[in-house]
Amino acid sequence: MGCCYSRNDDDSFGHEGSDENHVPRGGNKPFTKKGMTWTSESPVTIFNLKQQRDAFWDTAPSYEGRLEIWQALRCACESEDLVLSQAIIDSANVTIPTGNLADGCYDELGNKYVIPLYCIVEPTNLIDYNAEGSSEREDLDSKLLDEELTESEHIITIRLSSNAKDVKLNYNPKLDTIATLRAKLCTNQNLEIKKYHVRFFLLGRIFEDKTRLCDVSLENEQILQAFISEKF
Incomplete structure (x- = not known):
């Protein structure tokens, strides 16, 4: 059974993977984002981060796993409400042995799905738009992101x-x-x-x-x- 994980060759976002040999396959723990941190190789804007996340979610289903499960996991990761995220995961009959989607989770057929940290939490060096001296490019990124979220x-x-x-x-x-x-x-x-x-x-x-x-x-x-x- 393969690992449902996708990564583009031009992926410049660093993230720490988990050692599958030490990840339990049984049991089920509540989904959590607590204690998860990662740092990008270079500071990124929220718009750049969203583009990278979109690239993963768009390509991951073509490797392995069921499309509806990938869609449910995406909604769970992108929700800011952990109660709703857990409800989505339960609805899809997905189990998370460690509670950390970056360690992997399983659907009811036994397919494994691994979600990179950059799709779960923001990096420690995310560029703050509210900071003084933000560039015109950053302002444009923020505007484009706001427009996209509004339309969606x-x-x-x-x-x-x-x-x-x-x-x-x-x-x-x-x-x-x-x-x-x-x-x-x-x-x-x-x-x-x-x-x-x-x-x-x-x-x-x-x-x-x-x-x-x-x-x-x-x-x-x-x-x-x-x-x-x-x-x-």
């Missing part, structure tokens, strides 16, 4: 079967899947994801977990139906 955020309306209540959630159509949407909904409604089934419908069609939200036709403010039931 959308709002979806979900109608709950339990009480007919409408809930609005932010989502990224390029990254989020039905599985990550379920995790976001459960987090929003304080539902323990392992105890509930959540299925999404639109115009009579039920969606699979791996379906990307960009492939769901959400036009004219259509409402996505969520059927929620307890697991027995």
Whole structure:
């Protein structure tokens, strides 16, 4: 079983790998970013960091592993809410023996996924835009990043079967899947994801977990139906 890890030849970001011989394969610990640090070979801007992260996430699925798992891991890493990140990981049935994705994690089929530190936490020498003397290039990077993040955020309306209540959630159509949407909904409604089934419908069609939200036709403010039931 190979290691699901991708690295570009022009990757100038240094990161420390883990010795797989000392990483336990059994058990499952909560996802954490605590204590993780790394330093780039040279100071980088947040825009440069995002480009490097995008390069990894775009190429990693072509080597090994399942696309929907890579998508879930990306959403978990990019979320600033650890509760939501854990819900996404649980929804994808991913186990993390050490709690550190850089050490590796496994899907329910036994495929291994290793996430580089630069996709999990920012470097210690990230360039601070608020510092005096920032260059025009850095200001441009910041502006481009802000514009990209703004364009990627959308709002979806979900109608709950339990009480007919409408809930609005932010989502990224390029990254989020039905599985990550379920995790976001459960987090929003304080539902323990392992105890509930959540299925999404639109115009009579039920969606699979791996379906990307960009492939769901959400036009004219259509409402996505969520059927929620307890697991027995």
